[in-house]
Amino acid sequence: MKRLIIFFFFSSPAWVHAFAQGTGSFFNQQSSKVKIMVQQIAYLHIHLSELKSGYRIAEKGLEKAHELKGGTYSLHTDYLNSLQQVSPVIRTNPKAKATADLQQQLIRLFTSEIAWQQSEKLFSPKEMAYLKKVYDNLLKESNRDMDELVQVLTPGKLQLTDQQRLERLDHLYESMKDKNAFAGSFTAQCRKVSTGRKQAVRDQQQMKKLYGVQ
Numbered sequence: 620m621k622r623l624i625i626f627f628f629f630s631s632p633a634w635v636h637a638f639a640q641g642t643g644s645f646f647n648q649q650s651s652k653v654k655i656m657v658q659q660i661a662y663l664h665i666h667l668s669e670l671k672s673g674y675r676i677a678e679k680g681l682e683k684a685h686e687l688k689g690g691t692y693s694l695h696t697d698y699l700n701s702l703q704q705v706s707p708v709i710r711t712n713p714k715a716k717a718t719a720d721l722q723q724q725l726i727r728l729f730t731s732e733i734a735w736q737q738s739e740k741l742f743s744p745k746e747m748a749y750l751k752k753v754y755d756n757l758l759k760e761s762n763r764d765m766d767e768l769v770q771v772l773t774p775g776k777l778q779l780t781d782q783q784r785l786e787r788l789d790h791l792y793e794s795m796k797d798k799n800a801f802a803g804s805f806t807a808q809c810r811k812v813s814t815g816r817k818q819a820v821r822d823q824q825q826m827k828k829l830y831g832v833q
Contacts (some may be wrong), residue, residue, distance in 0.1 A: 672734040702778040714792040721795040722761045725802040727753040732806040
């Protein structure tokens with residue numbers, strides 16, 4: 620009896636239809652999942668391709684940037700090196716020699732005056748010390764100008780354009796001219812004071828002789 624009931628149940632058209640629907644639904648669900656998985660794999664593949672393409676573009680961009688950077692650095696280095704060179708126009712500029720000549724003239728003015736004052740002994744010790752101090756300070760300042768002049772004229776010392784070097788030469792020349800003018804004026808004043816004293820001594824001696832004063 621049980622076998623008949625089971626056979627009837629499994630051979631019933633309703634059950635067969637329900638089983639078929641269930642089986643179809645199962646396979647339809649599986650098919651949809653497979654399609655979704657296939658689509659996801661396809662999307663992933665496209666995404667990976669785009670990433671690879673992006674990496675290649677970025678890599679090429681970095682290589683190009685490196686090349687440009689190298690080229691820019693090379694140009695920058697060449698430019699800086701060129702600024703360290705001294706052109707013939709600068710080396711032969713007459714103001715360079717004139718600046719050095721002015722310092723030598725300044726030195727001659729002071730050394731001559733100091734030697735003369737020491738021999739005449741018309742200045743007091745304090746006055747002689749002051750004369751020498753003025754000379755020492757002026758000589759230090761002029762030596763700084765000469766040091767800068769050497770740097771302007773020596774390749775590899777300064778990074779300057781020709782125009783900037785010419786401006787430095789002009790400035791140093793004018794600076795040395797001012798110092799030399801001061802040296803001339805100051806030593807002349809010192810000599811004037813001493814000669815005035817010397818003349819005063821002579822006049823005094825003449826007066827003594829004139830009036831018979833011992």
